[in-house]
Amino acid sequence: MTQDTQLPADAAKRLTWPLRLTYAGMLAERVVRAFWPLWSLVLLTLASLLMGLHEALPLEAVWTVGVVVVGGGLAALVYALRQFRAPLRSEVLARLDATLPGQPIAALSDRQAIGTGDAASESVWRVHLARMSARLDAARAVEPDLRLARRDPYALRYMALLAFVIAVLFGSLLRVASVAEMGPGTGQTLASGSVWEGWVEPPAYTGKPSIYLNDVTREALSVPEGSRVTLRFYGEVGELALHETVSGRTEDVTPATEPEQGFDIAESGVIRIEGPGGREWDVEAIPDAPPSIEFEGPLARGEAGRMETPFVAKDDYGVTGGRLEITLDLSKVDRRYGLAVEPEARDKIVLDLPMSITGDRTEFSETVVEDLSKHPWANLPVSAELFASDDAEQEGLSAPQLGELPGRRFFDPLAKSIIEQRRDLLWNRENGTRVAQVLRAVSYKPEDVFRSETTYLKLRFAVRRLETRLSVDQLNDDAVEELAEVLWSLALEVEEGDLSDAQERLRRAQDRLSEAIENGASDEEIAELMNELREAMQDYMQQLAEQQGDQPQQDMAEGEMQELSSQDLQDMMDRLQELMEQGRMAEAQQLLDQLRQMMENMQIARGQQGQQSPGEQAMEGLSETLRQQQGLSDEAFRDLQEQFGPEGQQGQQGQQGQEGQQGQQGQGQQGQGQQGQQGQGQQGQGQQGQGQQPGDLEGGLADRQRALRQELNRQTQNLPGAGSPEGDAARRSLDRAGEAMDEAEESLRNEDFAGALDDQADAMEALREGMRELADQMAQQQQQQQGGQQGDALGRNNPSGNRDPLGRDQGENGRIGTDEQLLQGEDVYRRARELLDEIRRRSGEQERPTEELDYLKRLLERF
Incomplete structure (x- = not known):
């Protein structure tokens, strides 16, 4: 670019780099717009050559495509030369000037045409030029516009670029060179002598490299089975021929003189190229061994009943997958009770095997972990087999593993009964009637077997649903799965119980x-249960300590009071675990019984039991109302069964009516109103047994429902906690229960037993919610009372209560001791040695108080 003489020198110097960069951008724009068809065609042609497309086409087609490509390239070159024109300096100045406000470059190139010689006019002109010159400081190079969307709406340039990138990644430059072999003079060159080339490509999963046969000088080859052999003969057809015994081909065999040969190695043999420059190889086919897999242990039961099965798998090139198949060993099942009938058809259990995460799968060990506690085969004899597969689609099989399918074990008798009936129902739905009868028998006296009334009501509801399904013959797969899930939840609730009750948790542990x-x-x-016992013991002792700090001591019981220290309990726990680890189970059981007896005999300071508070009386009354509502719901359910089949349900009705009568007689009475209800209930049941007409029975149920509603109104009026949020919420819940009872009464009078059951269920749910809210209100009130009495309890001097929760005398001035004879029993010397070691250990802990360290020092000096 030459300097524009019309532009001042200072301005031209300041615009040097913006003008150069703008020129380069404009040049790039015109090159791209003119030459994009040419370079797109070149990239597409190179991509085709790198991918070897010319080798797959006939020679005539290659020549035709070549002529088309050359012609297209010439046309694209002519188009580019006609379209391309280098940008002029004036065009560059104009583009740059267009980006500046007021076009200062054009202004600086102008000359004053009017007012020449007038000093004022020239002064104004100079000010104008100075202002335009100042605007040149904002001059920046103009970005080029390289967009070609209008000229290339189908984005052919990007398609060509993508094809070229793929060819570079996956193609080969050697294939480009093979184009020369298709030239006119190639025939004369090859006529002077025939040549060949060949490759052996092992299967990709083996990870073995390809072998170029032209470079192999040895006569023996060892390659994996399934390797692909490719041979090409160049020269006169017939001068070179193939002879091989490794493929095992008998049909569709390519002629031996075919210029291109390809086959797979299936067995050991010979590959020989006959003719000028031929060669022979003895090929050893290395077989792909099938994978092997074996169990490394039994079907073990892990934490929370999960199945943990270790295994080891091997393969020469790596295991790709596997599975564990578990089938029921019906011949070893104890076919009694609910298992006496034939089981329903059920698919085998198939679990995918976990693969090694290290990447090396030629030999690895893993463990199958799965929770199968809910499966119908849990804790039943099964047969398990392991399968492993490799890339060659070969499969290895392990020896069968026989044993019980691990699952969660239940120790509570009631929970075990529920789980057993759940298993029988899943075994065959024909056991449905028997399951309902057994569960009703189990829950015959709920006060003897159930710790929670809610659990009892849930079980009765599940039994009722099962009997309803059986009565209408609709016990399908969905119903069975739903009932099985309900029974499983109930068994867990019974087994685990209320873990907040530390004493109950300790007894259960x-x-x-x-x-x-x-x-x-x-x-x-045993280790898991031992840990649970330790935790329950700690929670129990902590609860005792908290209760002792808040409550006065009660009267001493007759007989000698047995007191335990925390260290004594810890020593007994350690001894118990030591005996179990040594396999001395009889001694461990004896020590566990001794621990149980000592805990039961431990005397803990508690407050004297006074009269029931209004809240406790209200809770008992509501509990009785809930029980009576459940009884009415059971009778309504039996009437609903009579509608579906009176004859088929007659025997069951009599049995259930007798059970309901006994349950009504066993309930406590909460006043004259409740006595009247009980008398009505017994009278109605007696009439049912005598064959009373259904209409009278329904009227009796409706009257009893109304009486129960009136009793609930009386209890709601006497409900404590008025004004508190919890008390108001409890009243609202009881009001909803009353409304549901009214609707149930109306449904009973209209002989709508199904609607009555729904209304009664709503009433029971509202009752339970009201009881929960009342319990929350009572707990909050008790907490407030204990907080107010804590200061008085700390300052009270009661000689009979001056002991800590562990039975030790607190004394005065911080003295803590016990009158228990610690050194007693058979192992006196070991116990004395342990005590002395403990005193020494504590005396070495300098963070203890000075008074305690002095006391420990005096003990060491004395003993």
């Missing part, structure tokens, strides 16, 4: 550990 010892449980289960 002791029972479960005792039963596990008797049944010969595994070490893992």
